Amino acid sequence: MMKTSTHLCFCFFLMICLLAGYLPVMAQSAIYGGGPIYKNRNYSINELRNSGYTCVVVWTIHIDASGNFSFNAEFPLIQNGTYIGASSYPDFVDDMARLKSAPTTINRLEFCLSAWGSPTFTHIKNLIAAQGTGSTSILYRNFQALRNTFPMVDAIGFDDESAYDVNSSTALAVMLGNMGFKVSLVPYTNPSYWTSVATNTNNQRPGTVDRVDLQCYAGGAGNSPCNWNFGSIPVYAGLWDAEKTTSQVQSQLNTWKNSCPSRISGGFIWLYDDIDNSPQTAAYATAIRNVFGGGTLNTPAATFYRDCNYTGLAISLPVGDYTLSRLQSYGIRNDDISSVSLNSGYSTRLYVNDNFGGNSLPLTASTSCLVAAGWNDLASSLIIRSGSGARTAQDVMMQKTSMSVTPVIKDFILYPNPVVSELRFQTTDDLSGAQIRVFDLSGQQVLAARNIANRLDVSRLHAGVYTIVIDKNGSVTTRQFVKQ
Secondary structure, three states: OOOHHOOOOEEEEEEEOOOOOOOOOOOOOOEEHHHHHHOHHHHHHHHHHHOOOOEEEEEEEEOOOOOEEEEEOOOEEEEEOEEHHHHHOOOHHHHHHOOOOOOOOOOOEEEEEOOOOOOOHHHHHHHHHOOOOOOOHHHHHHHHHHHHHOOOEEEEEEEOOOOOOOHHHHHHHHHHHHHHHHHHOOOOHHHHHHHHHHHHHHHHHOOOOEOOOOOOOOHHHOOHHHHHOOOOOEEEEEEEOOOOOOHHHHHHHHHHHHHOOOOOEEEEEHHHHHHOOOOHHHHHHHHHHHOOOOOOOOOOOEEEEOOOOOEEEEEOOOOOOEEEEHHHHHHOOOOOOOEEEOOOOEEEEEEHHHHHHEEEEEEEOOOOOOOOOOOOOOOOOEEEEEEEEOOOOHHHHHHHHHOHHHOOOOOOEOOOOOOEEEEEOOOOOOOOOOEEEOOOOOOOEEEEEEEEEEEEOOOOOEEEEEEEEEOOOOEEEEEEEOOO
């Protein structure tokens, strides 16, 4: 960021968006913050969760000439492909996950790179020239360590304010996109560089650059989102609390929105460090929300704990369907749930495989330890429903028809799963003329047919999880499949 030197070592930037595979929800309001996030965790995490912002970026990662990562020049983060930040701040990883734990207004988290006066992007340029971005390069290994350690981080922000090398910035952005990160751009000057990085990156890997945070303060005080054109990429205008009051922020954002509604999608505030642990944190979020909306607290339905007896990292989630990648985006790792607390009026079902596959365990009450049920550290996906609705369509259908849930068609195999257009069956039994029914997760029948050549066209189904029931003269089998 183009800031005074006293602010060089601080900034935290949050963004919002559901992960790949889910429709994106763009953040309307964001805040940058630095040291207070990890130094004052006794209040900062909950303050941000309840602030009304939909986005926060942890500012900023510096990369040295050897490729080592540090945060704000205050503590080492990653070296030689290994996360080492826990020695300085042991709660940092879990705190990043807690930012998204319901009730919260935050649904996107971002780490930012570089700042005014930082040689980070010059080092990136030199490292790529020497090693490229392949799996053996230091940049790849260190960013992969970042990805593995912080799966809840959705995006990496580029705050290049000196190097302005299109080729190396594009190469880095494409590499990050291939790892599963989104990339945001944080310009204050040099429009041609930034638009080239955005265009070149998304030409090579569409959708990677999904946000622009335009600095309209300090060195970028003369900027207006009306004068920057990033096409369909949403632009968020940033203002500084040290330069504008809450009413001035709201007025300025409203003016831009009225002047060029197609060029501005939201706003962000620099700098949390100025207003942390005060009513001003939420007040500036309200100023942005008054113009762009958003920032409603989600409702927690279930809390999942890393350890038995409701201990360890606790992440609360609202009603929904959670594949492994989506669980990881909230900080819940694969095979890492040991106890579950259900709020009144909700239920959940755990699945042993990703994409709601394999054996499953329905829960309608809190469970202090999953060991006795044989489900400790086994869940790879899950669903949460209101009432007792966290049942598979198989459960609902069986209840309606009073059929046995025990498959009796021999050696039945269903493939491919996930499926795009056509399901196929394989079995030692003759399924000619068998009745086929398909149910969605609510138990509603969505497809019925007679078996022909052990194939079924499912191309018209919407993407989601379904149960197929095949009945041949009273011999029944059921299976779940994922329609892409």
